[in-house]
Amino acid sequence: MSNDQVITVRGENELFARAGHLFADVRTEFVCAATDMNTWSQPHARAAIADRMRPAITSGLVVRKLYTPVALADAEQRRHLLDVAAVGAHVRICRAGLPHETIIIDRRVMILAGVGVPGDREFTVTTSPALIDGVHALFQAGWEAAVALGDYLRQDLPQIGPDGKAILQALGAGLTDEVAARRMGISLRTYRRRVAELMKLLESDSRFQAGVRAGELGLTS
Amino acid sequence: MSNDQVITVRGENELFARAGHLFADVRTEFVCAATDMNTWSQPHARAAIADRMRPAITSGLVVRKLYTPVALADAEQRRHLLDVAAVGAHVRICRAGLPHETIIIDRRVMILAGVGVPGDREFTVTTSPALIDGVHALFQAGWEAAVALGDYLRQDLPQIGPDGKAILQALGAGLTDEVAARRMGISLRTYRRRVAELMKLLESDSRFQAGVRAGELGLTS
DNA sequence: CGGGCAATAGCAGCTTGCTGCCAACGATTG
DNA sequence: CAATCGTTGGCAGCAAGCTGCTATTGCCCG
Known part of the structure; x- marks a missing residue:
C-alpha cells in the first residue's frame, strides 16, 4: 500500500504561490469545469488563468471549458467566454451545477476548489494518475452531454418565441x-x-x- | 499545508480485505459510475456489492448507479440492473464512456478504479472531503444528463445497422x-x-x- | 381621415419526396 | 440446369414542400 501526492492549499494566494507556474506551463491540454468564474476573487487571477493560454492555443494546446448558464448571466463573463471561444478554446454549457471548480492540466495535475467565499477557499492539488484519470473521465461524461456555447446562445434567440x-x-x-x-x-x-x-x-x-x-x-x- | 488520506490498493482481493467493511456499512448513500460491471472479476464480489445493500434500500438508503449502454448489451447485467431498479435503486444510462469505476459511500469514502484487467487493477481510496465533494459534483452533472434506465430501454427500440x-x-x-x-x-x-x-x-x-x-x-x- | 408599412393570404409554377409497378439481377436450392 | 426469392434500379403518377408574385388587411401615425 502506497500514498500518492495530494496536498491542500488554503486561499488562492497560496495556490498561486505554490502552483501558479502550472498555469504558465500548460503544454497539451487544459480543461476546467465550474459554475462560473467567481471561484477566483481577484480579477488579475482570472485574467492570469484566462489569458495566459491565449497564445498557446494557436500552438495546438487544447483548452476545454465547461460552465453552467450562470456564467452567461454576467455580461462580462459572457463576453469573455465568447472571446476565448473565438480564439479556439472549446466552451460548453452544462445544465447541471458545477459547484467545485475542477481543473486538469496536461493530465498531470488536478486542482479541485472547495466551496466557500472567493478568497478564502481550500484547494486540493494532486498529481495522482488514478485520481486524475478518474475525474477526467467524469469530466468527459459531463462534457459530452453539454451544449456548445454557440448552440446554447443560439437556443436563446428571441426569434424562437x-x-x-x-x-x-x-x-x-x-x-x-x-x-x-x-x-x-x-x-x-x-x-x-x-x-x-x-x-x-x-x-x-x-x-x-x-x-x-x-x-x-x-x-x- | 496538510496531507489528506489517499491510499492505493492493488487488486480487488486486497480492496475487499481492507475496505470490504465499507460496503457492508453503507448508511445513507451509495453512488457509482462505471462502464459496466466488469470492473469486478469475481461473481461473488459483484454479488456482494450488488446485493448487500438490497435490504438497506427499504430503510431509506439512496442507491444511484450510472452505467453506459455497454452494461445493457450483456443479458445478465441487464437483468441485474432491472432487478436492483425494481427494489428501489436509481439506475441511469449515460452515453459517454465511464472507464474508471467511481464509487462514493455516504460521501465519506470514495473508491476510484484504475483501468486494467479485472482482478489485477489498482484502486484509489480516499476520505478527503474536498476530493469527494468535487468528484461527487461531477458525478451529479453526469447523472443529471443521463437517461433513466426505463426510459432508455423504451427508447432503445431502433436497431440501426x-x-x-x-x-x-x-x-x-x-x-x-x-x-x-x-x-x-x-x-x-x-x-x-x-x-x-x-x-x-x-x-x-x-x-x-x-x-x-x-x-x-x-x-x- | 388618408398614407405608409408590414404581415397575411391566395395562386401558380417548380422542385423534391413517396410509392407502386415491373424487369433485371444475384444468390440459393433441389 | 431451372425455379425461387429477395434486392436493386428505372419509370411514372401523385403528394408535399418551396417560393415568387400580387392583392388584401390591419395597424400606426400625422
Missing part, C-alpha cells in the same frame, strides 16, 4: 403543412413562411436536418 | 435524395426505400419528426 415554438410543435408532430396551418388558424403560405424562417434559424437545408438540430438542442420538449 | 447509419448521415447533412444516393453509389429508388424503412423504424410521419427523434436519441453522432 411562442410563434416559433408552436411551429416546432406542429412540425414535431409530423403533420402536413396544410393540417398544421389549419390547426393553427393561419394560412398555408404563412405557415410555410414561418417554417422557412425556422429553417434559416436552425441553419438547415432540409427538414430532417432541422429536426435533428431541434432534437439535439431540446427545442421540442 | 451500418446501412441505416449511412442513410442517417446523409439525411442529417441536409442533402437532397438525388445527391445522397449518388454519393452512396445506390439508385435513388433504393435510397428512398431505405429512407422509408428508417422512417418506419423511427415511427415518424415526416422527415422533421424523424430528425427530432434521431437527434434526441443521439443517432446522428
